[in-house]
Ligand SMILES: Nc1ncnc2c1ncn2[C@@H]1O[C@H](COP(=O)(O)OP(=O)(O)OP(=O)(O)O)[C@@H](O)[C@H]1O
């Protein structure tokens with residue numbers, strides 16, 4: 449082959465390669481845009497569900513029915529908190545659940561309207577498999593929700609401490625209050641949900657009922673739920 453023919457061949461190959469890279473870059477851009485769109489839609493849809501439940505609860509006269517709808521709204525919001533953080537980290541397969549706990553704590557504390565109850569957070573960054581994040585978020589929602597709703601009856605003041613730290617094999621969550629304690633109470637739907645989700649997460653749940661105060665500890669192993 450002459451020098452000229454060889455050069456033309458090299459140029460043609462380089463052009464073909466460039467065209468292929470451009471096509472792949474465009475395909476990647478499209479997929480990324482689709483992913484963001486799906487994430488955006490999912491968040492908006494969850495927000496819509498929460499708004500519908502809020503509207504419904506406002507129309508209910510019956511206090512028990514109103515409370516049930518509000519509690520369900522809080523549970524959906526706990527799942528929505530996970531979705532809000534899903535695409536924020538570098539690797540969507542793992543999520544820093546400390547950020548989720550922070551969001552939930554501020555939402556739930558604000559919803560009580562009880563300034564005499566302080567919420568203290570001692571959170572280390574803990575990256576869990578993203579499949580564990582929604583059940584984990586719901587567990588936090590139930591335990592913290594219980595402390596805020598039941599530990600300080602009347603206008604009793606108090607403190608709820610939420611701790612999260614990473615361990616060699618996983619993570620430990622603690623929700624501790626200095627309220628009235630829960631000896632003698634039978635589990636309702638909230639604690640039943642906590643037990644079921646801890647089984648799903650293969651986490652060990654321990655609840656010291658007090659008095660004084662309730663201490664709940666959840667020990668997670670670092671493996672996604674099956
Ligand atoms: N931190 C706490 N302090 C005092 N009492 C508690 C605490 N956590 C739970 N309890 C008691 O245990 C009971 C069962 O809790 P559980 O979360 O299962 O049900 P619930 O909070 O009553 O209803 P739900 O969670 O379904 O809205 C509560 O009604 C309450 O009496």
Ligand SMILES: [Mg+2]
Pocket residue numbers: 590593594636637638639
């Ligand atoms: Mg409860």
